Amino acid sequence: MAHPMTNEKYLPLLAQNPVFVDLSDQVHAELLAAAVRRTYASDELIVRQGDPAYAFHLLVEGKAKLLQVTANGHQVLVRYIVPGQQTGVISVLSGFTYPLSIQPIGTCTTLMWPGELLAQFIERYPRIGFNALRIMVIRNQQRQQRYQELLTERVEQRLAQSLLRLAEQVGRPEGDRILLDLPLSREDLAEYTGTTLFTVSRILRQWEEQGFVQSGRERVCLCNLPALQSIANPAPDLPIS
């Protein structure tokens, strides 16, 4: 299955990835040729928090979790990645360590470039550097947004936002509902939203009674998108007119 020449089939994923957009086919081919493919079992980390940031990864098969453990032992689920998404831009810089661990969900496969090599590509094709910068800027804005949400919004609202974000990434339409297509425990959702599994459980239960979601063991299915959207982005308070 993992024939050395079959990387070809990942060319479209590579070409559409935000780090590599707006480059010629020729450069895309060159990048693909330089990539190392590797498959990970669900019990081996793709990268380990604290290790020197060695490589950039483009996920091409499977899904993975980005997890960060804080000094005081709390675990944060930073985000999920799905095929076509990348991680490890940091590796093009020297002297950094990975700020988080990447854990496969099931088996998964990545294309990998050592950061040093990617840095050489950037010198030859500045576009890649700008693309990387753009990604970091966007990620920065997203992080700042999350910070503000944590600061100013209730758990309910943030949980709705989490579910909708996940729907964008891993939602699979099932009739008029949307199944979140990955094993998703209450605890995962809690770490992703910034709360506890108990609170997630209570809120999901309540939404289930209202018909907004259906949920089971490590499974969530969205039934009423508009309702969830209005919880996630409530109408602002009445103006003072």
Added chain:
Amino acid sequence: MAHPMTNEKYLPLLAQNPVFVDLSDQVHAELLAAAVRRTYASDELIVRQGDPAYAFHLLVEGKAKLLQVTANGHQVLVRYIVPGQQTGVISVLSGFTYPLSIQPIGTCTTLMWPGELLAQFIERYPRIGFNALRIMVIRNQQRQQRYQELLTERVEQRLAQSLLRLAEQVGRPEGDRILLDLPLSREDLAEYTGTTLFTVSRILRQWEEQGFVQSGRERVCLCNLPALQSIANPAPDLPIS
């Protein structure tokens, strides 16, 4: 006072700024020559949240606040900048708007480069691009850290961290104490720490009784750094031994 040739005196600030480090003197001079100096009164914004991200600024005189207003009307004090620090890396990319406003504290002066111009410098000197990327990576990690702090730490702890961070940036030694050298109201501290002015007031009062700080109207002075540090980074819980 603002003689056109006097930009020379800002050369050291420019050369030490993280965006421009590791470049030759010649490039530094070239950059300085391309810069536009401008002075702002305390009632005009240096940049306005939501405007197209036009320019990169290097602050050379005075101090400024980076403020962000959320959709639901809350205000967040993202950080302060002091001479030598920069803002607006985002402007080298096209299509972005400023995610926050920059407000002078008193009069201040910046060197300004249109983002498009800086982008041309990056194409000629890739080092600048890597430097910019490094800055964004570091900022990203700081943001993620703040998120985690908000999630897992008490207000007391976060407030101590805020004060210590400010001491690094604007601390002026006064005998054995450190004065935070800018007008700093309880509300500023609250917006910076992620709490309310009431809670800040109570905590500062309590610290004042213990002799850790002295504070007055828009003024805070740190008297016992070790005490504050141990509040900011408490010893971890006893191991289960």
Added chain:
DNA sequence: CGATGAATTGACCGATGTCAAGTGGCGTGG
């Protein structure tokens, strides 16, 4: 059919936000 781990549910409570009232210091204008 039993074991394992996920999920539910209830009781409790504590940190911190909200609001209202009052105090005090600084600057301005008379």
Added chain:
DNA sequence: CCACGCCACTTGACATCGGTCAATTCATCG
């Protein structure tokens, strides 16, 4: 130079969201 008013700050009373913990229940898999 004094008085007034503004604004930062203080302080108290109170409410509440959501975290903690313990006890169950449930579902899935071997």
